[in-house]
Amino acid sequence: MTPALIALRAIVLREALRFVRQRGRFIAALVRPLVWLIVFAAGFRAALGLSITPPYQTYTTYETYIVPGLCGMIVLFNGMQSSLSLVYDREMGSMRLLLTSPLPRWWLLVCRLIASTSISILQVYSFLAIAAIYGITLPWQGYLYVLPALAIAGVMLGALGLALSSLIKQLENFAGVMNFVIFPMFFLSSALYPLWKMAESSELLHDICAVNPFTHAVELIRFALYAQFNAMALVWTCLAGVILLALALWGYDPARGLVRRKG
Amino acid sequence: MTFKTCLRPILSATAISILALPALSEEIWVTNEKDDTISVIDVATLEVTRTIPTGERPRGITFSKDYSRVYICASDSDTVQVMDPETGKILHDLPSGEDPEQFVLHPNDRHLYIANEDDAVTTVVDTETRKVIAQINVGIEPEGMAVSPDGKIAITTSETTNMAHWIDTETRELFANTLVDSRPRHAEFAAGGSELWVSSEIGGTVTVFDVETQAEKGKIRFEVKGVHPDRVQPVGFEFTEDEKTVFIALGPSNHVAVVNAETLEVEKYILVGRRVWHMDFNTDKSLLFTTNGVSGDVTVIDVAKREPLKSIKVGRFPWGAALRP
Numbered sequence: 001m002t003p004a005l006i007a008l009r010a011i012v013l014r015e016a017l018r019f020v021r022q023r024g025r026f027i028a029a030l031v032r033p034l035v036w037l038i039v040f041a042a043g044f045r046a047a048l049g050l051s052i053t054p055p056y057q058t059y060t061t062y063e064t065y066i067v068p069g070l071c072g073m074i075v076l077f078n079g080m081q082s083s084l085s086l087v088y089d090r091e092m093g094s095m096r097l098l099l100t101s102p103l104p105r106w107w108l109l110v111c112r113l114i115a116s117t118s119i120s121i122l123q124v125y126s127f128l129a130i131a132a133i134y135g136i137t138l139p140w141q142g143y144l145y146v147l148p149a150l151a152i153a154g155v156m157l158g159a160l161g162l163a164l165s166s167l168i169k170q171l172e173n174f175a176g177v178m179n180f181v182i183f184p185m186f187f188l189s190s191a192l193y194p195l196w197k198m199a200e201s202s203e204l205l206h207d208i209c210a211v212n213p214f215t216h217a218v219e220l221i222r223f224a225l226y227a228q229f230n231a232m233a234l235v236w237t238c239l240a241g242v243i244l245l246a247l248a249l250w251g252y253d254p255a256r257g258l259v260r261r262k263g
Numbered sequence: 264m265t266f267k268t269c270l271r272p273i274l275s276a277t278a279i280s281i282l283a284l285p286a287l288s289e290e291i292w293v294t295n296e297k298d299d300t301i302s303v304i305d306v307a308t309l310e311v312t313r314t315i316p317t318g319e320r321p322r323g324i325t326f327s328k329d330y331s332r333v334y335i336c337a338s339d340s341d342t343v344q345v346m347d348p349e350t351g352k353i354l355h356d357l358p359s360g361e362d363p364e365q366f367v368l369h370p371n372d373r374h375l376y377i378a379n380e381d382d383a384v385t386t387v388v389d390t391e392t393r394k395v396i397a398q399i400n401v402g403i404e405p406e407g408m409a410v411s412p413d414g415k416i417a418i419t420t421s422e423t424t425n426m427a428h429w430i431d432t433e434t435r436e437l438f439a440n441t442l443v444d445s446r447p448r449h450a451e452f453a454a455g456g457s458e459l460w461v462s463s464e465i466g467g468t469v470t471v472f473d474v475e476t477q478a479e480k481g482k483i484r485f486e487v488k489g490v491h492p493d494r495v496q497p498v499g500f501e502f503t504e505d506e507k508t509v510f511i512a513l514g515p516s517n518h519v520a521v522v523n524a525e526t527l528e529v530e531k532y533i534l535v536g537r538r539v540w541h542m543d544f545n546t547d548k549s550l551l552f553t554t555n556g557v558s559g560d561v562t563v564i565d566v567a568k569r570e571p572l573k574s575i576k577v578g579r580f581p582w583g584a585a586l587r588p
Contacts, residue, residue, distance in 0.1 A: 045489045048490065048494075048516070048517045049517050049534050049535075049536070049537075052574055057572065057573040057574065058534075058535070058536075058562055058563075058571040058572065058573050058574040059517065059534050059535065059536060059558075059562070059571070059574060061534060
């Protein structure tokens, strides 16, 4: 095994172990979207059906509409969680240990991304299984097609987490990230409401939602869940992923980045 | 986007062809009340292939036995139009009485029994001589029409009198009148002609009668979760091939109820478009097509899975549906 693969294995295993040992985290990661699905969506049930918007071919209930958005929510929160644990690692010193490894730093960061994305995917599949038991089923192909979509969305949102963690100096600042990044990203997207609904209340809101990379990540997942492909969403998500990853790598570059400036 | 748009029909067509392999060139003809047109849906592709102009406010639609003619109730033109389905040309009009809304073709393939909503009569027209052969006084605002499989009994339901009127097709006279719940709109014979089913739109029920005695055998009530009971208004319904299951359109509740025809219990509610009126199956009865008046589309239901597959945009206010194999 090459050193690069050893590092990958070690980092993924560490994240996986951390995830498995922290049962509370796994349950919390599932409870959050389930509360949205069962409690929040119940209030907006839309028993008379939501208007048809692609990829749906017929009328849907709100509960069905919200599922891909909640998958996106899991990936988004997981990206942030991994950003939080990076900041924690930095405070505890284990981050320094990792970064002193002779392997290129970008590889170490990519390993972190792969680790956090794999965990997101596990969480999403667990959520989809519970949603299926609850009665929201998808075409069987959707469960396969969503895998690459989740991987792409996971890398993009994980890169966002990495970029943010390079900016956050202390653990306490994480609450600020929640307020200024996660919530606006989640609410200003197509996760909860279709974009035409946003346009009804405000064109500006609609435009903000339309450029939000999280919207495209959700749409990529939504189309994939219905065994369809949305090229526009793919391009946007990949583009955002590349930019955020570049930002994260720059942020962690000891010569130029923010890590150095902050000491 | 272009790739997406290219891929979508391929994927959906694949999905649908896996679910049901319909014979080629099957079509569902849908009358659009407000557009004065018929939308022709190709069952294989689930897309509208033709739009044919008709008289004013087309509602009831039915084909002759050999499918060489299609009869259309052009309500506001006060006529029943006879169309050549191949060319879409109107061959001639039939005298129908005023405001024909629904009709039924007698098993003899010759006599049309037409409900004249404004006139409180049922008109019987001979499609060969093109003459009215009888007009039978019924209750106010007749609408639902049915003929028993043996052709001996015709039924008219009157929306305001709230009755099912039983007509002897030989004497062309009423021989019984039975009360049903408010605003009966659709009637069908079932169980080999031994049962008559009548839907009541405002009453929110479907009543089952024993044909022999004209006595009520049972009643179906509906309750759609999250929908106000006032919106649950049963209208059109159709039986599956084995007659064990019946699909009932519930109007502005935007749902179709799946009912066990033996126990009269509702087994499922299927979400369709806005204000679902009537429906028809494809030839092997694997797909059901419902006309959704307000949303202007037709929802395709997978009969075996009891799930909606797709909603197809048609004209404004689609009303009747008929299969052309």
